[in-house]
Amino acid sequence: MKPDEFTRAVDKGSIAPFYYLYGDEPYLIEKGVKRLLDRIVSADFRDFNFNIFYGNECKGEEIFSAAQTLPMFADRRAILVKKSQDLSAAALDVLLTYLQNPSPTTCLIFQGEKIDQRKKFFAEIKKSDCLVEFKRPYENQLGAFIREEIKACGKRIDPAAADLLAYMVGNNLQELASQIEKVVTYCGGRDSILMDDIKAVVSDTKVDTVFELADAVGEKDPTKAMRTLYTILRDGEAPLMLLAMLARHFRQLWRVRELMDRRVSSAEIGKSAGINPYFLKKVMDQARNYRTAELKVIFERLLELDSALKTSGGKPAALLERFTMEVCGK
Incomplete structure (x- = not known):
């Protein structure tokens, strides 16, 4: 089941007896779990009808027993198993038996990082179309995520402002959501979020200067690039x-x-590369400074630099200075 199909089904009240939510984007997984819990268990009766287990601490029999328990003062109860990737082979065997005959009054939710679809346990969940993978979005998908988050807060955001926010923060959705919350608070009663709002709030992350460095090397301006690099370091x-x-x-x-x-x-070009018209001319001007062969070499150097920085293959400042000068043609 794809995440958007999962969301539509839950919002309609079509709840399966079990789910396994996993992937490399914990923020989206947490949202998926919250969406399920809000739909299944009323906050007033959650103490009676909600249990949490951890895969690295519990036995399969404990989860099985809790899932078979009837709800109190409600139609359904929820069981959440966090760190499900740590469930033992024995626990998975016990729970496979449960999956083959689940309780109609329980929603058993597994939350994990990864799965092994060769195992019968996961094959059973997949057969029921209850396996939901949440992937980290690509950069060209961040605008849609930002707009949805802003819309949920009762506001709208200028497209260029959304692109700037994505550019500044990147695809760490937890950090992106945190910055969105700050921007919404900053805007107060205003309905629309603009470029200046993003600059005012997100500049605390120091990325403004990093953008200046990126633009300087894109323009092949060694003086500006080195001055900015020294400031950053x-x-x-x-x-x-x-x-x-x-x-x-x-x-x-x-x-x-x-x-x-x-x-x-x-x-x-703007559409294909996912660049807002607000930034497009500047990016195209910088692209004219490089041939594709040059850019290939630069990426090889970036890989070398990444390896050197991670293995202490030299002083970071000296490595970055050398790279910057090479890119600028000096």
Whole structure:
């Protein structure tokens, strides 16, 4: 079952007797669990009809017994098993028996990070179409996530502001949701969130200066690039975070450069690369400074730099300085 199918079914009140929610995006998994619990168990009677277990601490018999218990003062009860990836083989065997004949008055929810679909336990859940994987969204999907989160708060966001927020924070949804909450609070009674609101609130993450560095190397301006790099290093920005932002920027330049070489129109470039028109001209201007062969070499250097930073293959400042000068052609 896909996440959007899961959401629609739960919102309609079509609740299966069990689910396994997993994936590499914990924020979406937590939202999925909350959506289920809010639909299944009233907050007033949750003490009577809700149990939490942890896969690394419990036995299958304990979960089985709780799932067979009848609800009190309600139609249904919920059982949540966190860290389900840590359930023992013996526990999975016990719970497989339950899955083959589940209680109609219980919703058993497994929450985990990964699965092994070769095991009969997961095959049984998949057969019932109750296996839901929540993947971390790609960068071009972040705008939709931001708009939905803002809409849920009763506000709307300017498209360029949404793109800026995605660009500044990246695809860590927990951090993105936290920044959205700050922006919504900052805007108070205003219905619309604008570019200036994002800059005012999210600038505390220090990424403004990182953007300046990305633009400087994109423009092949060594003086500006080195001055900005020294400022970033002086302020204690994490080298790997800085490297990730540079890699993102050059990945975008590479995509735009390929499209420009194919003589694709500006509008189509923006659409294909997922770049808001507000930023498109600047990105295209920078892409003209590089040939695709150059960008390939830069990505090879980024991989080398990533490895060096992670294995202490040199001083971070010296490595970043050398990379910056090489990219700028000096």
